[in-house]
Amino acid sequence: MTILFWTKNGWLFLTRSLRTTAALFFMVFASVTLLIFLSAVAAGINDAMIRNSVSLFSGHISGFNLSDQIRTETLLVKGVSNVLKRIPERCLLQLNSHYDMITVFTVDPSKEIQSSYLYEKTVEGRFPANNQNDIFISRLTAENLTAKTGDPIHLKGETNGENQTLTVCGLFDTGIEKFDRSYALASGNGKITETKNWHAAIFLNNGVTPDAVMAIYQEKGLPQGLFKSWENLMPDLSQLISLNVVAMNLVTFLVFSVVSIGISCAFAIFILKNLKEYGIMKSMGVTSFETCLLINMEVLILNIFAALTGMVAGSALVFFSASSGIDLSGFTSHNPYFVVSGVIFPRLTGEALLLPPFLAILFGILASIWPTLIVIRKKTAEILRIV
């Protein structure tokens, strides 16, 4: 007796018990679809936290105290979308009788706008412009200095003893107090530093890992100690993402455990409901192995179809929601990891796509064990007598 024969009978069993099959199909289909979507949303949230954190200012990789022998072009390797050059100077800022000590980065404003999103956190005035003596300070620094947009501020750098005067072109507020209290940007025109060493904010293309790029830098002989990935610079975010992954896996497992109990019960009812059919077949000489084969074929066919359809529907749901994004700004406005945007873009990962259907099929098969054992162990005469 071929597997084909029992597959055909399993198929007929399912298609000719349409209402029960449809109910079971929907149960598996819905759980696979929703879990794929949920997992993709979780991946999207992680992506959004990384994107928000690195795109505000630091980039995926930060280079520190790079000598002027290293050019930005040297760092523009495969997988890198942009390298921003920033020259830091610890400065004493003065306006009238008010002072504040912060780090001022001399930057190329037009390039900054291409990759970093600090300009989006402007709350007053404008972002610095090239060829201007502009300084872009935080609202907190402005409050300390009692400065407002348009005020001239005197700076004295640690390496450059000369006093410089820059005009406050605008104020920013990132909501990250440490950042706001520590940093300001100045356009390259102001000669506020004598130092030739510079910091780099390196932005990567989607899907490229910092480790891959840092490996290329190592191959090029760049000193490794000078580069740090966002995971090293923001261990709190790194941990939060790991926690999120663990939490999502736990949710997937718990949700599926609950759903699987439902699926198991439904399958058990489905098989026991048809107990008589198996009894009749056994009376015709169908062996226990063949009965087991038939039941498992039914369970497999139903689960495979439902899981595959769920995969397609879940992927489509992710695709459509990712094309426009899901705006969670209402829940993220005070969160430092969503400082740029609260829009998340669900992303399908291999695990998100394959785990739910795999679990559905696994739980379906596990669910069929108990009723299969009942069918096999019960005497044919007993089955025929009780139904």
Next chain:
Amino acid sequence: MIKVENISKHYLSGKRHVPALSDVSFDIMPKNPLTIIGKSGSGKTTLLNCLGGLEKPDRGRISVFGSDLMALNAKAISNLQRKNIGFLFQSGNLLSFLNVYENIAFPLQLNGVSGKNQKRRVTALLDYIELQDMETAMPHELSGGEKQRVAFARAIAHSPKLLLADEPTASLDTETGKNLVNLMFTMARNDNQVLVISTHDPEITGLSKHTITLLDGKLVKGDPS
């Protein structure tokens, strides 16, 4: 030939042992259909089940065409049922997910009969039971009499040497029942088949030369051997 020697069978009802068959013995020869009569609960179904290998007696011996049923393992019994035994139940017991054609073809497929021979056999049986136009009908679309005729066709499709019919006319009207029983007797005679029918129906008893009567699991009248 079939030989039944001193078989006994009891069921457990709670903590109580209920005897279903007590020390029953008889022989059956081909071309001599046997009718088992007895009231409800007299042990008719249990006896048929034991003959067909669906359950094992507690004691005694049953030999079916030379095979000792008590000595066979589950696989060998399945093989015997598949090849040599046909069952006809009181309520037809058609497989609900298969249509008329597929139901009749099922035992043939189990026995590995090729597609062409399957078709020939099923078509002949459909003609024989006069349901030529119903081959694609599902069991729920059939009347009680039609169901029983299909069940009969399925029971004899693989030309079993032994046909066991458990009150096959119980759910049918007199005329339909009579026709079905006539079909069975004719087929058994023509095919040299051993036919065993259990019944309450005196009309059927009248058709058979050999009857045994069971009362509370005991053989109280008749011994075809």
